[in-house]
Amino acid sequence: MTAPPGEPRITARALSSLLGAWSIRGGPLYRLLADSIARLADIGELPAGVLLPPERALAEAVMVSRNTATSAYQLLRDEGIAETRHGSGTRMTAHRTTPAAVHRADAFFAGLLESATIEVDLSLAAPDCAPAVAAALGDPGSVLDAEARRAVTAGSGYHLYGLPMFRAVLADHVGGRCQVPTEVGQVLVTTGAQQAIDLLVRGLVLPGQAVVVEDPTFPGVLDAIHQAGARAIQLPVEHGIDPERLAWFVETHRPALIYLMLTHSNPTGRVVAEELRPAIVEIAVAHPDTIVVEDLALAELALGPERRSGPGGGRESWDVGLDPLQLAAFAPQLPNLVSVGSLSKVYWGGLRVGWIRAAPGIVRRLAAVRAVADLGAPTLTQAIAAALVVDSHKDILRWRVEQLRERRDALVAAVRALLPTWSVDVPAGGLSLWVNLRGVDDGGVGDGGVGDRGVTPDRGGGKDFAHAALRRGVAVVPGHLFSVTDHHHGALRIAYARPVAELDEGVRRLAEVWGELG
Numbered sequence: 001m002t003a004p005p006g007e008p009r010i011t012a013r014a015l016s017s018l019l020g021a022w023s024i025r026g027g028p029l030y031r032l033l034a035d036s037i038a039r040l041a042d043i044g045e046l047p048a049g050v051l052l053p054p055e056r057a058l059a060e061a062v063m064v065s066r067n068t069a070t071s072a073y074q075l076l077r078d079e080g081i082a083e084t085r086h087g088s089g090t091r092m093t094a095h096r097t098t099p100a101a102v103h104r105a106d107a108f109f110a111g112l113l114e115s116a117t118i119e120v121d122l123s124l125a126a127p128d129c130a131p132a133v134a135a136a137l138g139d140p141g142s143v144l145d146a147e148a149r150r151a152v153t154a155g156s157g158y159h160l161y162g163l164p165m166f167r168a169v170l171a172d173h174v175g176g177r178c179q180v181p182t183e184v185g186q187v188l189v190t191t192g193a194q195q196a197i198d199l200l201v202r203g204l205v206l207p208g209q210a211v212v213v214e215d216p217t218f219p220g221v222l223d224a225i226h227q228a229g230a231r232a233i234q235l236p237v238e239h240g241i242d243p244e245r246l247a248w249f250v251e252t253h254r255p256a257l258i259y260l261m262l263t264h265s266n267p268t269g270r271v272v273a274e275e276l277r278p279a280i281v282e283i284a285v286a287h288p289d290t291i292v293v294e295d296l297a298l299a300e301l302a303l304g305p306e307r308r309s310g311p312g313g314g315r316e317s318w319d320v321g322l323d324p325l326q327l328a329a330f331a332p333q334l335p336n337l338v339s340v341g342s343l344s345k346v347y348w349g350g351l352r353v354g355w356i357r358a359a360p361g362i363v364r365r366l367a368a369v370r371a372v373a374d375l376g377a378p379t380l381t382q383a384i385a386a387a388l389v390v391d392s393h394k395d396i397l398r399w400r401v402e403q404l405r406e407r408r409d410a411l412v413a414a415v416r417a418l419l420p421t422w423s424v425d426v427p428a429g430g431l432s433l434w435v436n437l438r439g440v441d442d443g444g445v446g447d448g449g450v451g452d453r454g455v456t457p458d459r460g461g462g463k464d465f466a467h468a469a470l471r472r473g474v475a476v477v478p479g480h481l482f483s484v485t486d487h488h489h490g491a492l493r494i495a496y497a498r499p500v501a502e503l504d505e506g507v508r509r510l511a512e513v514w515g516e517l518g
Contacts, residue, residue, distance in 0.1 A: 008047070008050045010050055011057075012057035015037075015061065016058075016062050017463065018045055019036050020467075021467050021470045022062070030068045030072045031072075033064065034072040034081075037072065038076065046092045052091060055069040081093060118474075118475045120474045120475070120506035122494045123476055125267075126345070126495075129350065130346070130396050132392050137351075140380065140384055143392075148387075158376055161188055161189065161363070161367050161376075162189025162382060163377075163382040163386070166385060166386040167187045167189060169386040171183060171187050173389055174339075174357055178329070179325060180332050180339075180357070181332045182332070183360075185363065186359065187355055187356070188355060189353070189382060190355055190370070191354065191377045193297040193340050193341070195373075197221050197224050197295070198224045199369055200257065200340070200356065201221070202224070202369055203366045203368075204291050204366075205228055205256040206256065207228065207229030209231065210233050210254065210256065211231065211232055211255055212234075212258045212259070213235065213259045213484065214237040215482075215484060215485075216491075217234075217265075217482055218265075218295065218482070221295075230256070237265075241260075241262070241272050243276055244279075246280065256289075256291065257290065258291070259295065260293065260294050260295065262294060264299060264302070264427065265298075266482075267432055268425070268434040269425075269427020269428060269430040269433070270428070273324065277324065281327055281331050281334070284327075284336050285334065291336050291338055291362075292327065294328070294338070296340060297344065300345075300397055303405040303408055338358040338362065339356070339357045340356055345400075345431060346393075346396060352377065407498070408427070410504065411433060412433065418508060419510065421437075422437055423436040423438075432496065434479075434491060435494060436490055461478070461480075461490050462478035462479045462492045463489065468516075474509045474513075476493065494506075
């Protein structure tokens, strides 16, 4: 079968990646495969007219018999989702999906939410609710007196820019604790950091414009870029960011926006040294039409070095705070320097409170974009968050850091003991480990086969291993989901947000799967 040049098509490998953990549910494999392909059509990943891979190639990519692939295609035809034209293969038919519904969201995550039985979740880098936050949410009167509660409920309750008193609290918080002088007009309260990122991309980037991101990077920004119709340009940073290389990328691609997570990056947990940061600020100075966004969602989770037993084996206490300085600290009034913050990782994700610090003009523009989706975050939640930031932030942060440091060290110890061939860099902070399955960095391309460095054909890459782990009830995230071009097939991200007992059990099961695949 030969398709005309330029005809939209998807390769078997690419379709396999999008399908993710399609086979973990019960039932006939051909139906599971057909249902998963249909779901990709529903979310816009397989638009009408796209040519599907040949049955034999798909069967090999997803490791089923050719009869299974043939039956799946037949079911898609029977249900009107696909059609086969003699001599030109099978392609998707028209379906009700608008361009705004198209996004990169890998079916791996959708499969987890939809069908998998997960007993140990090491995929979600989101901690449980801090006790002080749970107490405040359960009894708002414990942090807000009667007068404060009356003030919150006065008026319409719609605050497009954020509850005024919370904006003032955040301006003080960023100005004092984060050492970046900030006015109230520079703060926009958002429903978490993800909404902040989405607003920045939708509000400041036109379709077709370039956005430079680190590789690997947070998948949420890749989704936002793809949904906005922009182009993601990857800057390899697994071994650290190079300001000179970043400057070359900016000169070459003229991006509308640069997205960076310099402190405790997701997924690697690495930190860009403070002495390199002024050079990044100089890039922003030299290119005023490029917005430089620093994501600080994980910046406060500084866990310090790994604690080891014995004399001098690690600090027993550490300072809690933002270190090193964020970019805006070097040029607080530079109009194209923007930062994103959140309380989700320190307090609780369910609080859904984040913010953008930017020039007032950008804040006004983003508020207008935001008005299409909602008219502001919940008012009472913002009031509670404001009270906690003023009175309890340092205590909550210290509690969270202690909790996560214990969990990080436990996870590292378990991986080293039960999976000694894996390479683990102990992160200075954040919520996850970035591991390479064969002890060798797989920073390049490949599909988990013979060509991938550090990955052998018997055990496959991170994607295949993650699927096998799911069948044992353990969820981890394969490394290629953190890349624009599906790099890092030999890597996994393993979160340490869960209690130590769950982490130990999860690693025990991962070790069993690794042994069986070997």
